[in-house]
Amino acid sequence: MACGCAERIDEELLEPFLSQEGINAKGNLIAILQKAQDIYGYLPAEILAYIARRTGIKPAKIMSVVTFYTQFRLKPVGKNLILLCQGTACHVNGSTVIEGAIQDTLGVGEGDISPDGLFTYNNVACIGCCSLAPVMMIGEKAYGGLTKAKAAQILKGIGQEQEGREGQEGQGQAGREGAAV
């Protein structure tokens, strides 16, 4: 289950953070949500309800904050999260062409998980590597000077490498761990 949706969501993982002194306040809602996304890879509905119960903040209020900020995701993501830069410098240097290549290679649109469960791509505002434009980030690593062919080749390379060691990492979580190549 690469998408992780069949796994039970363990509320207890967030509890130590919520129990910290001073954290359980309205002013820290964004920090709580960031921590939750860090743990679960996205923000499952159960967890949002749990945060509401624990903090006393109304669910509608929490939802309004979650949907306001681009960082927060309500859907799980593939094992590797691709951030495709859509900053001005990348746009001028052809980032739309790169997006086409990623779509063709993965066979899915923005925000969806590829059929093999390995990738999700998101368009993001500038990631600040303008001199390497066009750029994408996979995990912590940035890939610059992209062309259609180069982007496709990078994704295929990561795909092959990770399928090779299938089963080693069972936690279908966001791409913080696997991406280093």
Next chain:
Amino acid sequence: MRITVGKGSCGIAAGASEVFDRLEGGLLASDSFSVTATGCIGTCYLEPIVNVEADVEADTKVHTFVRVTPAAAAEILKFARNLPSDAGKYAIAPEDLDVLGGQQRIALRNCGVINPESIDEYMARQGYEAYQTCVQARTPEEVIEEIKISGLSGRGGAGFPTWFKWNAARGAPGEEKYIICNADEGDPGAFMDRALIEGDPHAVLEGMMIAAYAIGAREGMIYVRAEYPLAIIRLGKALEQAREKGLLGEGIMGRDFSFDIRIKAGAGAFVCGEETALIASLEGERGMPRIRPPFPAQSGYRRKPSNINNVETYANIPWIIRSGGAAFAAMGTENSKGAKVFALAGKIAKGGLVEVAMGKTINDVVYGVGGGITGGKAFKAVQMGGPSGGCIPASLGDTMIDYRTLAATGAIMGSGGMVVMDESTCMVDIARFFLDFTCKESCGKCTHCRVGNRRMLEILDRICDGHGQEGDVDLLYNLAVQIKDGSLCALGQTAPNPVLTTIRYFRHEYEDHILHKKCTAHHCKQLLTYTIDDKQCIGCTMCALECAANAIEGRFRQAHAIDQEKCDKCGVCAEMCHAVSVE
């Protein structure tokens, strides 16, 4: 002697970490030098960059190696040991050395020079001297006066006098006051604040500490974009070191002055760069702006007097206190003092981070510092100020970098993004690009911004798709004026600027799109026509095989032709064969 490797985000993206690891791993016990990481020196196009700094007394020369591969690390180690090596292949070219020559580095004074994770290296370059001077020997009023003399104005874009904000916050009633640093750098195409924090975090902290002393704040916050993980890590380390040295905490330097700083990671919303929206976000709310007045100086974070400045503004403060406000005011023009950091990107030969004195011209930056346009194409325009700014055409290249003269062109100084465009950039598409960005980032509070920008985007979309109608340009103009009038915050008030400036300077491109269905920059796909030159076509059939729309017909070894009705303008044929021409 030591070896330094530029490890900013851009350097790391170019492979600086591998180079650093190879250098460090290759060190021998007998070596008399160390390997240190520094921040971004600014010449991003040369990354990864390695400096070999000889002993200052014996030899002041710094040997710079550029585009260093992991394999070249061994050669550089040989060079540092005075052994014969191939390191010369990577030595910086003389014309690239000049890049730093045309600059005036104040905010960037330590970037790429010191190890950003070492407070001792910062202090060795007069770091925290200004802070000590202020706390021990000056009254808060004297500090504010010095900033007033310097003429420093807000580097985040608006250019509001810094001393005025400080003075207002100092004069506001109440004991509980806050210092906030705006590091929510959201302009696409701008990376000044990231590089500054990554390269010299202590300079920003020192500026905040001096501000805290001046206005009487006990608590400070830095609101950083979550997309800048390295900046957050380095700020965290810098804060710890400052606390250890007693520069933050209770009773600082034995005086009745206490101050500490926290980091708050943003969650991704461009509008949070607006100060009242930023405060709402700090309070855990949706980042929506509110009406000013009251200004944050009267009622900001937790409804208490708060002073918000940009990263670069704070980084200038220690220099001003140390060198005197008059020295800062001596640089620049009558109404813009000091120097400004710019992130040069786009179709520029030598992209990167530069700091130039106010009063230089756009041409000085593009040609002098930036080395002109890549690939020898013609310079068309420079976009300044991101989604709030505008496009300045090449014909106005002698415009001075000065808040007023830039505003007169319809663009703004902005926070420092400078995206250079050449003849292959379609200006209608650029306007659409920025409007698409502001539409997505509008918080939705004001109708004109929420709905009006969307309508403008739809018009631009249809112009780029070849369905533009006569009168569209005037319609865009009318909408733009109303959106500017009808929006509460700077996001809405400035969102139409990219459209207005492109209409002002490149109206003919709009007309080409609308009336003649042509995109002279060959960018808007739907306006292109692909044809095969039957004299050049050898009938290899490759294009016909690749064409997803099945629009190419022809027999083996006979000239092929494109059915214009079927062609979906994907451009695959033109990419693979020189016999296909694009008009």
